[in-house]
Amino acid sequence: MLDIRMFREHADVIRADHDKRGLSHDSIDDVIRLDEEWRKSQYDADQLRRKRNEAARGIAAAKKAGDDATFAQIKAEVDAIASEIEALGIQADSQQAERDLIRMSIPNILHASVPKGEDDGGNTQHSMHGSKPNFDFEPRTHNDLIEANKWVDLPRAAKIAGSRFFFLKGDLARMELALQQYAVDFIASRGYTFVQPPVMMNRQAYEGVTDLEDFESVMYNVQPDGLYTIATSEHPLTAMFMDEVIEPSQLPIKIVGVSPCFRREVGAHGQGDKGIWRVHQFTKIEQIIISHPDESWDFHEELLTNCVELWDSLGIHYEVVNICTGDMGTVAAKKYDLEAWLPAREEYKEIVSCSNCTDYQANRLRMRYRTAEGNSAVHTLNSTAVATSRALVAIMEQNQLADGRVRVPDVLQSYMGDTETLEPCNW
RNA sequence: GCGGACGUCGCAUAGCCUGGUAUCGCGCCGGAUUUGAAAUCCGGUGGUAUUUACCGCGGGAGUUCAAAUCUCUCCGUCCGCGCCA
Structure with a gap:
């Protein structure tokens, strides 16, 4: 607001x-x-x-x-x-x-550097990282790989919960946990405090952090208490300071959070959404900064730098795009996406979103800092570090071997008992 | 889930019984003093507005000419009991 x-x-x-x-x-x-x-x-x-x-x-x-x-x-x-x-x-x-x-x-005021465009076709490239992997075989899609290795059980999840839910099994599930630990350690080592938030919020707090339309299309409403399961830990970790006056000496507040994320994904269908790319529940490691207004644009770049160095360390090939006016949404004033190369489909697809929301969320949530002239709204920023389901897709597709197994990124191996290759599950 | 106590500006606290202008302290901001700092002194520190006014005591409702104060209700915190990974 x-x-x-x-x-x-x-x-x-x-x-x-x-x-x-x-x-x-x-x-x-x-x-x-x-x-x-x-x-x-x-x-x-x-x-x-x-x-x-x-x-x-x-x-x-x-x-x-x-x-x-x-x-x-x-x-x-x-x-x-x-x-x-x-x-x-x-x-x-x-x-x-x-x-x-x-x-x-009424949407947030966009930053001057946001490119003009009608839809995601207007997004511009910010930078390119790594290079396309070369395969001496035809690379397979992640949906083929999870099926061949029995790493994901979609039919049984559909039976007990519905489509777009999944069981994660065996070595792929172990790598998911390793990703969580690695990403948290990586961001926490840069001075961010690790926080695990509640995964449900009341309506009043939730209205402060999200677009109103999301209540109809994105969020699960849990009865009988009328709580909403969070779509991302950005929401509780930002709303956590609702109605507060923060001493300037406490700023910036830097957080790395981890939580399951729940999304109804109403109306999402299509070939590109198969497998575990677009699901109702996934785990995300998120970066949050509550900052003084004068510093938020510097911190926006810091969040992007953290992402870039994290994903470089995983050895993934991706590009950073500057989101254009038509693809921006209501809350952010500027947004970078990281898009990973998916070799089987020969496409770059979104894996990270990095936003400066300026004072838009803070105004709704009445989050202020103390100044000599009176209290004034802080700025809020958020960025994915790793959304594990999509990270698994990118790693599987880029690190796949001829026999369908997958090479574990070097930095994750020590987090999973020095496992170098993901082996198939036998059921 | 049951019983009890409680919720007052960033923090802490008085006022509540007996209804009638929001108290003291800390922190923070500004000023004076100082080579600088500390200490000390002065002023300011909830929201809104057509700037001296109106509204604010966890939220909502009620009683009353009048509610921080009395009543109901919801939310939250603490203590005890019960249940429980």
Whole structure:
């Protein structure tokens, strides 16, 4: 959510951003109009309250003195104002609620370096890392590999939970655990605190960190308590500071989190989504930074650097892309994706997403830091370190051997008892 | 799950019984003093606004002319009991 001061003082900035995104200005105009109406109602109501307070000032004395005539006169005066105040108050509340509902749907202001484009075709390459592996055989897709090696059981998962759930088995499951440990150690060694968050959140906190439409298409709602399972640990790890005023000396707060992530993936179907590429539940190691506004762009680059060095160390070939205006979504002001090379399909596909959300989440969550002039919103940043299901796909496809087994990246071998090659499962 | 205590500005705390202007301290910010620092002194430190006003005492509702204060309810914390990986 954008600061209301942006609409009052710098509406031209929001308008320019909407032009960049190809959006109409209607919502901006609505917010500005409703804000003016709300302020008028609020001011009028405040003036009446003031009148009432002034009138009521003598009421205690009259009551104590037993002066019933004065008491009755003041009470009549106060009663007359009360109904007016109530009507104005209701009007003001509804104007403010409507204003903020629209304001919630208005996207963040994009950074100047975000390229213009209509969809993911407009994303631009930032950098290329590693090189395409050479195979003296026809490389197989990860779906072939998991089936041939019996590393993943999709049919039985579908039987007990539904499609897009999976059992992870044998050496591939061991490598998944190794990836978690390795990634956590890698990021924690750079001064990030390891945190394991709750995997369910209430609606109020969740609205602070995500697009409202996600409640219908992305999140599982758990009854009877009405909690939502998290779609990423970014959500609890950012919302953790909701309603807080942070001392500037505490900033930046750097976190590496790990959690299962749950996504309904409504409407997702297609050849590219087979196997474990797009699933309802996966594990993700996430980087989070809560920072002073002046530092967030430097930290955005730091998060990307962490990703690049982590994925380089795994020996994976990938490119970094700068996400364009049309592919950005509501919350982020700038986003880099890492896209790994999948040799069988000859495509680069998203494995990491690295965002600076500036003050957008912080405004909704009322996360502030103390300044001399008053409290002001912090900036929030998040970046995948490793989403293990997709990391497994990239490693399997790039490290596959002619017989279908898979070479374990060097840095992971010590995390799984010096295992060098993933062996098939026998059931 | 049962019983009890409690929730007050960043932290800590008074006010609650007996309804009538949000208290003291710490921390933080600014200023004075100082070569600099510490110490000391002064001022400021919840939100909103058409800037001196209005709203705020965990959330919501109720009683009342008036609620931090009384009642109900929900949420949370702590203690004891029960259950439990």
